[in-house]
Amino acid sequence: MDWKEALLQSKLWLLLLTCLILSVFIISLSTGVLPISLKDIVATLLGNGTPQQELVLYQLRLPRMMIALLIGAGLALSGAILQGLSRNSLADPGILGINAGAGLAVVCSIFLFGQSKGSILSSTFFLPVFAFVGALIIALLIYSFSWKNGIDPGRLLLMGLGFNALCGALLIIFQLKMDPKDFQQATIWLTGSIWGAQWPYVWALLPWILLLIPISFLKARSMNLLQFSETVPHVLGLKVESERRFLLILSAALAGACVAVGGGIAFIGLLAPHLARRLCGANYFSILPVSALIGALLLLLADMIGKNLLAPADIPVGIVISVIGAPYLIYMLLTRKGVGLKS
Numbered sequence: 001m002d003w004k005e006a007l008l009q010s011k012l013w014l015l016l017l018t019c020l021i022l023s024v025f026i027i028s029l030s031t032g033v034l035p036i037s038l039k040d041i042v043a044t045l046l047g048n049g050t051p052q053q054e055l056v057l058y059q060l061r062l063p064r065m066m067i068a069l070l071i072g073a074g075l076a077l078s079g080a081i082l083q084g085l086s087r088n089s090l091a092d093p094g095i096l097g098i099n100a101g102a103g104l105a106v107v108c109s110i111f112l113f114g115q116s117k118g119s120i121l122s123s124t125f126f127l128p129v130f131a132f133v134g135a136l137i138i139a140l141l142i143y144s145f146s147w148k149n150g151i152d153p154g155r156l157l158l159m160g161l162g163f164n165a166l167c168g169a170l171l172i173i174f175q176l177k178m179d180p181k182d183f184q185q186a187t188i189w190l191t192g193s194i195w196g197a198q199w200p201y202v203w204a205l206l207p208w209i210l211l212l213i214p215i216s217f218l219k220a221r222s223m224n225l226l227q228f229s230e231t232v233p234h235v236l237g238l239k240v241e242s243e244r245r246f247l248l249i250l251s252a253a254l255a256g257a258c259v260a261v262g263g264g265i266a267f268i269g270l271l272a273p274h275l276a277r278r279l280c281g282a283n284y285f286s287i288l289p290v291s292a293l294i295g296a297l298l299l300l301l302a303d304m305i306g307k308n309l310l311a312p313a314d315i316p317v318g319i320v321i322s323v324i325g326a327p328y329l330i331y332m333l334l335t336r337k338g339v340g341l342k343s
Contacts, residue, residue: 111178
């Protein structure tokens with residue numbers, strides 16, 4: 001099956017998810033501490049709104065929602081790649097420690113450089129770089145320690161759990177040594193609060209996502225082949241280990257860029273690919289685009305709930321996702337049969 005056939009097969013889900021994203025986007029745009037009607041939204045977008053409406057829409061809501069869409073799609077793709085790589089539906093950049101590695105790198109950089117004006121971190125474009133480096137180091141460590149005459153998916157998952165715990169412990173140590181102001185900011189960020197709901201953060205994240213999503217889609221064939229036993233991909237000409245290394249780096253890059261802006265948002269990389277697999281089967285030509293849309297929808301929805309449920313106070317989006325994701329993870333574990341991607 002190629003891209004054209006896969007997209008035709010899953011076109012109804014793609015269309016439905018796109019419509020749902022548009023619907024949630026419009027609802028989220030109109031709700032909040034200052035509700036704005038659909039008529040006023042259209043008037044503001046056409047340049048006929050009040051200064052207050054322009055401020056709320058252009059400076060507060062639109063950048064925040066764009067960031068939610070980008071992070072949701074990026075984390076979902078990162079999770080889909082890890083699940084395909086490890087052949088385990090419980091793999092997720094949060095569970096494997098890649099998010100924690102990215103978070104540790106960002107917290108270390110805050111600890112070392114601070115966020116004062118003139119610091120290297122005062123530029124939004126450096127945060128994704130630090131996060132990517134942290135995620136990449138942890139991903140390569142997981143890969144290296146999992147290697148024993150090849151990579152066993154089960155060992156890869158267990159190593160990831162170990163490094164996740166290690167990064168969590170180091171995060172606590174660095175936080176305890178921080179300046180109280182930086183400590184508070186890092187703590188809020190680590191719960192999964194969208195770091196900066198401003199346009200510069202959108203422009204910092206957008207190039208990463210626009211570059212990495214097409215590369216992920218181009219790797220769908222390799223990921224389909226990796227689902228077979230070890231000999232089949234070799235016979236079909238796939239360089240298995242080099243392809244695994246590349247996919248791991250790709251997943252780390254996606255997760256690192258998203259964590260830099262969105263903080264420690266867990267479960268998106270677990271939920272979205274799992275739901276996509278249930279909707280359109282085990283073909284990665286379909287799983288990848290459907291996962292990206294489901295991830296974007298879930299995070300946009302969680303952001304809307306977080307900003308409205310206890311308004312004017314904001315609930316970090318990571319907490320909303322955890323409230324949804326944790327019961328689903330328990331359900332998956334209770335209904336899981338055997339290993340692999342069947343569950």
